[in-house]
Amino acid sequence: MRIPFDNSYAALPDGFFTRLSPTPVKEPKLLAWNADLADMLGIEGADAAERAEVFGGNILPDGADPLAQLYAGHQFGNFNPQLGDGRAILLGEVKDKDGTRRDIQLKGAGPTPYSRRGDGRAWLGPVLREYLISEAMHALGVPTTRALAAVATGEAILRETGPLPGAIVTRVAASHLRVGTFQVFAHRGETEALKTLTDYAIARHYPKVDGPLGLLRAVCAAQAELVAQWMSLGFIHGVMNTDNCSISGETIDYGPCAFMDAFHQGRVFSSIDRQGRYAYGNQPQIVVWNMAQLATALLQQMDDKETAVDEATEIVHDMPELIEAAWLRRFAAKIGISSPRPEDVDLINELLSLMQADGADFTNTFRSLGTERARDHFTNLEAFDAWAQNWRDRIEGEPDPHAVMHAVNPAVIPRNHRIEQMIEAAVEGDMAPFERLLKALACPFVETDAELQRPPSEDEIIPATFCGT
Template sequence: MTLALPFDNSYARLPDRLFARQRPAPVAAPRLVALNEDLALRLGLDPAALRSDDGVAALAGNVPPEGAEPIAQAYAGHQFGGWVPQLGDGRAVLLGEIVTDGHRHDVQLKGAGRTPFSRGGDGRAWLGPVLREYLVSEAMHALGIPTTRALAAVETGETVMREAPLPGAVLTRVAASHIRVGTFQYLYARQDTDGLQALTDHVIARHYPDADGPEGLLDAVVGAQARLIARWMGVGFIHGVMNTDNMAVSGETIDYGPCAFLDSYHPDTVFSSIDRYGRYAYARQPEIAVWNLAQFATCLLPLMPDRQAAVERFTDIVNDFGVRFQAEWLDVFRTKLGLSTAEEDDAALAHRLLDILATNRDDFTLIFRGLADGSATDHVTDRPAFDQWHELWTARRQRDGLAEEDQVALMRRTNPGVIPRNHRIEEVIQAAVSGDYAPFHALHAALGTPYQDHPVFAAPPAAGEEVTATFCGT
């Protein structure tokens, strides 16, 4: 019996040059590892049906659900600044879209086999990156950061060859859409104005119904990215591979390959093994967002009747990212400092604390969390410098409108006690490869309530536990 899902597939009704129709490749012996029942219910799906043999077969790609129109999406992109005219879903298949509460949600299988865009790859995923994306994307959701989400993880019963034989897996990813800056670049590079118009109309209707044409769309996407990246910075998140094909126009975080969260703080921190020159370092993420948005703006120009006038207006909109980002960033860090009002020197106060952390690479998460309960001093190396800063901060808090207990509550709501630290994720993956999923479920449960105290998972890596490099999941 085939599982039926309530699909309504608007992307598959766009011009067919935007995708290739592609069924997932069946796997040998699918076994459910994790199912996000809360997300399933939000999508109007029956968790029991998804756990059934028919449900697991659908989540593995063996029997696409009734109503699915499986496609692999086409896109291009700048990868580390280098232009690649055709990328696309090389190991992912979009099953379709589910509409709930007036919003569309893509349901996609990652690791679903070869597609016309695989470029020599096997189209599969191994278990490690699937568990990493499941944990990190759900942690981001719990932190209140726009993100794709994980509906399920399934073992395939097959071996994937990477640096060694590894267990295969499929991730079911849910997103507001999978439309990227690179999707627009794919059409722009082919001088496909009709396709650009159709895609632009689709994105406006789907994500930004109040946007007025291409200019309004650009303005909306710039604002969404300013909000998103400010929130990344607030939790110490480093995407690791901010190529234009990894920037979703919806404003969600997408593609958790060599991503990581800061342990010790330094603005130049890089984890990605392929980011050899620090292009996507923690502090460079806002700058790279501007670069990506400039590429997006260029793609929209053919839709404007007066190209020269549009260049000037689009340039102003993209350049306004910095102002909008700084405002969003300051909102984030004011709340991290327990402040509810605005003063002119608040940005300098926040940056001064970050400078103190950077000098000795102190732990970002523990110190901000410790501001609420007085434990920050336990994790600061330069105590005299921190004490001087603390005096300034105390005076600033006294001028704020919130009572002290409300300031503490605000800090506890915005400074997480637990993040998906690299060493914990690696422990989970190693245990899972050996067949033990208990660490995965324990960490997942803790990450679901990040603003509560979880002492077991809060600690930074001990000597010898540090993970200094993360890798692309392919």
């Protein structure tokens, strides 16, 4: 196998990471391989057996410089001064065919100095879940980490429910720099390391910006667009901790995430989010909170802190307006409006209120707008019909509203119950449901598999999702 490594993070000071190799596994077997992504990354050669050995952690490819990254983070609002890659190892970086630098990381590759008494492993369910959902997000046009490979390890992983089949997912990202990466050096008072990290992040992700506050402004803009896109798809991240908030503006860490079926602003899926901190409707406020933590960290390197604090505060305080503008643009498109007006917010929110009151399916309701099927999602038909008349009046004269809607309202999403059914089958050795889902999710705006569009029946509903650790 030939991987054109061009490693830059490994050239940073040793205090940014710990060098170590993946822990070999007993019997690696390739379960999934993303050939298109491999081609984009310039990866050549190798059969399934060698891919399993490399991305199972048994063979270190030429040019790799494996390491576990250091970071800190606020977890559910509580600061942990040292986290780090507890079960992930960065093999190295490549420049893809577009010239973009990409990390190649093994997740579930064994213990590291940051494992915090964990085993450093992952089991099959979360690995296949991350593979499917990250690739689905990519097909939906959402900035995201991607999945290159899934490998079964041939080893049992002990979790609360007992032994489970082990697996490793290979994650590809624009980088794995997080808000928490800046927080760890700011908390330690390591100003020179913080400056080095800031310069590195700017050069890698935002080369046109100037200084720490330029970086802050760019990350805020990227995160504002990202969270608005999540909202427009009914996506709930579930663990918006600062260590899961990417500097590049990509969606990262698909733990207890989910796409909503029945719409509700307060919907929570994460089994550990007992207070609803990361509920669907709270995500815009949380991303602003996360950016305030980034600002606090970046400010530690500034000489004129008083002036810098004022500017950083203004940048963060401007972020809700960025989110609102991005939210309006995306939700307006969902109802066929290409050129939104401020008053369209009321029209959109009225529909969302009707959906919440009737428990309407988020994805299918938007997909069916403009057809007779739309009424089927509501019990208060009089209220919906009144809204629909106002909506038809509003889109009159809009350029091809139905084409606009179909371009942004997916027919197929990775529904929770389908993910769970897929995992159950995979544990028994049946990968057919995984392949079926993967194929359908690659073309989310095309109605190719009607059964996968169906919301869960009452006995299929999955009320909670779990982290894989």
